[in-house]
Amino acid sequence: MLTFAAPQFAWFLLLPAGIVVLYLLRRKYLPKQVPSTFLWRTAIRDHAANKPLQRLRKNILLPVQFLAALVLALALMQPNLTGREASRTVMIFDLSASMQTVSAGKNRLDEAKDRAEELLQGLPPGEEVTILAAGAEVRQTLTGSTDREDIRQAIRNLVCGREGADLERAITLAEAIRREETDRGTRIVVFSDSYTPKAGIAGIHAGRGEENRGVYTLTAEEGSAYARICNFGGDCRVTVACEADGKLCEAKETEIPAGETAGVLFTIPENAVKVAVYIREADALAADNRAEAPVERSTVRTVALTGDNLFLESALRVREDLRIVRTSEELPAETQADLYIYGNSPLLFSRDPSKTVFTWGETEKEPAGSLTAEESPMTDGLTLRDVALRACKPLTGGKAAIRAGNDVLAAYTDSEAAIGFRLQDSNLPLKYDFPVLVQNILNMLLPRSAEEVPETEAPVSREESDVRTVASDTEGADSAAAGSRGQDLTGILMGVFLALLMIEFILAREPWSRRKGKGAAT
Amino acid sequence: MLSDAFLSRLDTLQLAMKGRASGGAGGTRRSRQTGSSAEFSDYREYIPGDDIRRIDWNAMARFDKIFLKLFMEEQESAVTVLLDGSGSMGEKWETARQAAEAVSYLALTGGDRLRVICLQENGNRMSPQLSGRQAYARLEQFLDTCVPEGAGKLTETVMKTEGLRRGLCFLISDCYEEGGIGTALDSLRYRGQECAVIQPLSAFELDPSLDGALKLTDSENGETINLLADREALENYRRTLEDFLRDIRETCFRRETPYALLDAGKNFEEEWIPLISQSGMI
Secondary structure, eight states, rough: EEEEEEEGGGGGHHHHHHHHHHHHTTTOOOOEEEEHHHHHHHHHHHHHHHHHHHHHHHHHHHHHHHHHHHHHHHHTTTTTEOOSOOOOEEEEEESSGGGGGGEETHHHHHHHHHHHHHHHHHHHHOEEEEEEEEESSSSEEEEOOOOOHHHHHHHHHHHOOOOOOOOOHHHHHHHHHHHSSSSSSSEEEESSOOOOTHHHHEEEEEEOOOOEEEEEEEEOOOOOOEEEEEEEESEEEEEEEEEETTTTEEEEEEEEEOOOOOEEEOOTTTTTOEEEEEESSOOGGGGSSSEEEEEEOOOOEEEEEOOOOOHHHHHHTTSTEEEEEEEEEEGGGOOOSSEEOSSSEEEEEOOOEEEEEEEESSSSSSSSSSHHHHHSGGGTTOTTTTOOSSSSSEEEEESEEETTEEEEEEOOOOEEEESSSSSGBGGGGGHHHEEEEHHHHHHHSSSSSGGGGGOOOOOOOOHIIIIIIIOOOOOOOOOHHHHHHHHHHHHHHHHHHHHHHHHHHHHSOGGGGGGGOOBBBB | OOOOHHHHHHHTTOOSSOOOSSSSSEEEEEEEEEEEEEEEEEEEEEESSSGGGBOOHHHHHHHHHHHHEEEEEEEEEEEEEEESGGGGSSSTTTHHHHHHHHHHHHHTTTTTEEEEEETTTTEEEEOOBOOOOGGGGHHHHHHHHHHSSSOOOHHHHHOOOOOOOOOEEEEEOOOOOOOHHHHHHHHHHHTTEEEOOOOOOOHHHHEEEEEEEEEETTTTTTTTTEEEEEEHHHHHHHHHHHHHHHHHHHHHTTTTEEEEEEEETSSSHHHHHHHHHTTTOO
16 A cells, blocks of 8 residues: 655645646737748758757657656655554654643643554554654663554653754664564654654654743843743743742843843842742643753862962862962961961861860870771771871861871861871872862861752743744644554655656756757757 | 939949840840841842842952851840739839839940839739830829839739830849749740849848837838847848848849849949949940
């Protein structure tokens, strides 16, 4: 049975008729009486003799053009010769966010599921069905099942994500499945709101173009939030509201021309942690009407450093969000810093050095034993292997992190950390343990801002919101195509079309020696 | 209709004839006969019965024999004008008629007997025998009755033409004839005609100025052809015209037939005398 994967191109069947009309309406000849056509006939005969293809051209050009147009129209309709034997069907479902778009009370995914159900009913008994769920990742939710109830259940369980759909990957996977089954025909059907059917892969379109507005981007800093609203439909006026930490702080109206975007700036409290922006008016896709974002704070931290220790500075520079300021040991508090590091013995890391809990002995002594690390955030990842120490000042206060015998040589609190020996009395700076230790201390006392970010709901990705939600009305693209399987005739027809084009080109071409000026005889 | 001034210029001219006039009444053409004109021809010995007024007494005194002076017999010649009366001559009919009148006038003033035959598909129209200057008015009356029409098959109509007497024959035609006019000329020569060809062509035929898509209709037979009159088409036509004219010229040259191409777009009375003079018709 001959079926067409893209019957909407049937309009192109009017093309041959158009060619015939053009032939009928072609050039009119103005009558003119001459004494005799004797010489003109001779002139035209000579001219025709120079164009051996002229007669052929005259007789065959119209049928060739007619055929070429017909073949092109058929090729665009993607004909398939189908059989009815049991085979395999791979269904690919687009689970992108845009499939949540609601049309006539039903979202696109539900519509796709209905279409899949219709297709399922038309399948011959024994037909194996594989279902691929194409979200941001591609999952094979059902493999080669012939049980109709299992198939229906697998389809019913599909849900949309908030991101795009990797249809390309899903199709590649489906084609790989088809290649495995060379003895049986495998049909691939894509249920999507954006897929354009191509040779050998049928597409069933879900949904139609709908009005939609979405929050495209949202960024928030201390005191302000900026949202960009995209309008994927016609001209509109929308109300955009902003909440900071769950409390409504501002709402603004804005006009957005069709297909444009508009920026909206909100004022938020300085201490707000999280903002949410949403469009009040309902539209086809609710998922992109709301977005949340954490309030970004200044991420550069200042570290005041006394003394002159290159090893320590190098280890500190690993953190790109730190600004290191050198200061004197006597006046460290005059520097507004997030962390103070000073003293050679012991080495003290403190957010507020005036409130240190650590104490240490006045005189140095030899370590009581080899260094051992206690389990703590400060010693995470430390081995202390081959670390040697010449002299130390044991610490008291805080939680012990490194010991030498019973002496505590490193300790920490929530706001401080201390090391009870001078770096130049140890080979620790030369070991890879040293930068690890410094980073552990920094992570304890100056955690990265990202780690403090509250969980937020990001805007639906732009490509989901724009193209798919306002997908053009190609509804009912190809339910017939869903049944297509077997030999795809599109390639053959395109080949025939090209051949006819070549013939027409040769026939229509002027003789090579007289390229300029078209011939006299018609 | 020719002007009086032009006719008076023609009075000084005479149609050239290579051969001798033969038969007919007395005229101004030298004939093969000896006779009574003032033009000396030969001597011969006296035979009893000869007119003694023609004895050359000086020769008798010198040679002691009686010689008789012989003079040319001047006879009239027959001049036939074959005027193509087919439909294709319509555009240049006036010029063709003027040419026929001019030739006829020369024949009448030259003392020749003239007959004008209008060649037509449905039977030729033939004027009566005309002679003498006063017959010119009758000639015009005859030409007034001729209208170009119908298809022209020149060779066929020429071959069917009757009543030709040995003499001069002027063929006035556009010579549009499949296969050329050679056969027609041969037929005339066979019948003792010393031919001359005058070919009038209109300005359009000599240099057509056409443009665009045209349906050309033949004025003779109504046949049509579609033409895209672009540069190449016109170039093709000009080449064909050149070949056609060269063919006519060569056909005439091979038969020692004077030939003149008459441009109907130009002033006839200015062009005529130099044209027939160059072609050797006068």
